[in-house]
Amino acid sequence: METELDAFILMFPLSIIDIMVEETNSFALGSEIGWNDVTHNEIWCYIGCLLFMGLVRLNAIDSFWSNDIYGQPFIRNLLKKKRFHEIHRNLHFSDNETSDKNDKLFKIRKVVEILQSTFQLNWNPSQYVTIDETMVPFKVC
Numbered sequence: 001m002e003t004e005l006d007a008f009i010l011m012f013p014l015s016i017i018d019i020m021v022e023e024t025n026s027f028a029l030g031s032e033i034g035w036n037d038v039t040h041n042e043i044w045c046y047i048g049c050l051l052f053m054g055l056v057r058l059n060a061i062d063s064f065w066s067n068d069i070y071g072q073p074f075i076r077n078l079l080k081k082k083r084f085h086e087i088h089r090n091l092h093f094s095d096n097e098t099s100d101k102n103d104k105l106f107k108i109r110k111v112v113e114i115l116q117s118t119f120q121l122n123w124n125p126s127q128y129v130t131i132d133e134t135m136v137p138f139k140v141c
Contacts, residue, residue, distance in 0.1 A: 010122050016111055017043050019093055028090035038087055045078045046087045 001007050020043050028035040052074060053064065063070045065081040079087075092107075099106040 011115075011118060013114060013118055016114055019110055019114075020091065023092040023094055024087065024090050026095060027092040028086075032086065032090055035086075035090070038090075042079065042083065042087065046084065046091075049075055049078055049084060 001010065017040055021038055021040055024043075025035075025037045028038070049064075052072070053061070056064075056072060058064060058070055061084075062081060064072045064075040093111050094107050094109060096107075099109070103109055105112055
């Protein structure tokens, strides 16, 4: 691994991006008038926006594209606001028509299975594992 992106791809494989592109386009064709197929690059940009938005908190998502002091040039240069919302509205990980409706995770089942196998393959915890208290809720008596 040479870059942070390599580390990210190790745990979040490209096959998930393929699923996101395929299923989002499939869903949007049936629901969005004038849909332009989402590309792999746009999905990467969308994920980048979400990660950035998780670090920089604003009151409204649209504030990231504003031209005032809250606006974020990084986000504005990554994806247009309209396209971000189109992807967000149509984002899918499975085919609603062919998925097993009895499976409570049917909408994300394929991704969960890929992540489970990827994590098992690429992360082998040592004898000592530290868990930050902010990651696990606890109650003081």
